[in-house]
Amino acid sequence: MLFSPIFATLAVFASAISAVVTPRSPTGQCETKLQRKAWHTLSVAEKKSYIDAELCLMKLPATLGLTGAKNRFEELQSAHQVQAAITHGVGAFLPFHRLHMYAHEQLLRNECGYKGAQPYWDETRDAGKFYKSDVLDPVTGFGGNGVGANGCIVDGPFANFTNNLGPGYRVGDSLNCINRFVNDAISVMAGQEYLDFCLKKKTYVDFWLCAENAPHRSGHGGVGGKMTDPIASPGDPIFYLHHTWLDKLFWQWQSLDLATRLTEMGGGNVQTGFGFDSMRPPPGAAPQLPAGDPANTTTLSHSLNMFGVIPNATIADVMDIRGALLCFEYI
Ligand SMILES: *[C@@H]1O[C@H](CO)[C@@H](O)[C@H](O)[C@H]1NC(C)=O
Ligand SMILES: *[C@@H]1O[C@H](CO)[C@@H](O)[C@H](O)[C@H]1NC(C)=O
Ligand SMILES: *[C@@H]1O[C@H](CO)[C@@H](O)[C@H](O)[C@H]1NC(C)=O
Ligand SMILES: [Cu+2]
Secondary structure (H helix, E strand, C coil), rough: CCCHHHHHHHHHHHHHHHCCCCCCCCCCCCCCEEEECCCCCCCCHHHHHHCCCEEEHCCCEECCCCCCCCHHHHHHHHHHCCHHHHHCCCCHHHHHHHHHHHHHHHHHHHCHHHCCCEEHHHHHHCCCCHCCCHHHHHCCCCCCCECCCCCCCCCCCCCCCCCCCCCCHHHHHHCCCCCCCCCCCCHHHHHHHHHHHHHHCHHHHHHHHHHHCHHHHHHHHHHCCCCCCCCCCCCCCHHHHHHHHHHHHEEEEHHHHHHHCCCCCCCCCCCCCCCCHHHHCCCCCCCCCCCCCCCCCCCCCCCCCCCCCCCCHHHHHHCCCCCCCCCCCEE
């Protein structure tokens, strides 16, 4: 194993405080919302506390028996990997990733002593110039671009993290580095004009299709390497900042018409025609239709499966970020 000694210290620290939970009112309603902020607005100390918690998660032993996953960070990655074919190019794309970001925030807080909220990457600020983003800072960020033919990152706090999942589905699992090939011809799709184009969409289906396209592709393709793996990309911790930014865009769109958009859902449960053919799972590797929906149309009762990392939730549970389950806001 290539873990650095700092991991061991953090793991001991984390186990001592594993009982910390998100504060709730006695009725279970949302009272004090966690404030999710942009990475570049965090203090150096806040950035360090987030990264230290992520390093802790990468060291905490796996508990769920999910094939291939060797630590808690990878268990959350596994929940994404196994279900990639039913969470991309489908109506559940935005709700699933909203819950997945929440699960990450919960793990950091409940198991690694993190006191803050899940930050997001304001990619619009860095559109077309990811190479000089604060997020890729080797000292206060996630490390910089990859080096050499395989693009493994060699600086920053995650330089030595070896990931056991991917490439692709479980069948591809092998020990691999976090690699990146920053591509600023692709990162331009985080630009405000692309967001505005999506924000004008009138229906959930049109908005989701728009958001999953350019804004979503900006962070994956702009960072490159592991982040371009549509199945195992949560192996690069930048994934969580990218998808939280995309979730902020989803909430921004919902906020333009909450009366309608807290309950509007749609799309299919089986992906077709989205150019995701490379995401076809090996036979038997992913469920074909998720629980909760009466047919191949995504509804509010659709079950989002977190494989025990956190309890499953329905799409209805995650439609309102200010609701009893999620209880956060974007600043
Ligand atoms: C990664 O490993 C190298 C070589 O052992 C070491 O010099 C470096 O400090 C390590 N980096 C981190 C972030 O642990
Ligand atoms: C499922 O939904 C998609 C998208 O709406 C559609 O194209 C596909 O034909 C449907 N598949 C089945 C088996 O009904
Ligand atoms: C979560 O959802 C999946 C798929 O619907 C189901 O198989 C599983 O049993 C659920 N897990 C829990 C803990 O309810
Ligand atoms: Cu995804």
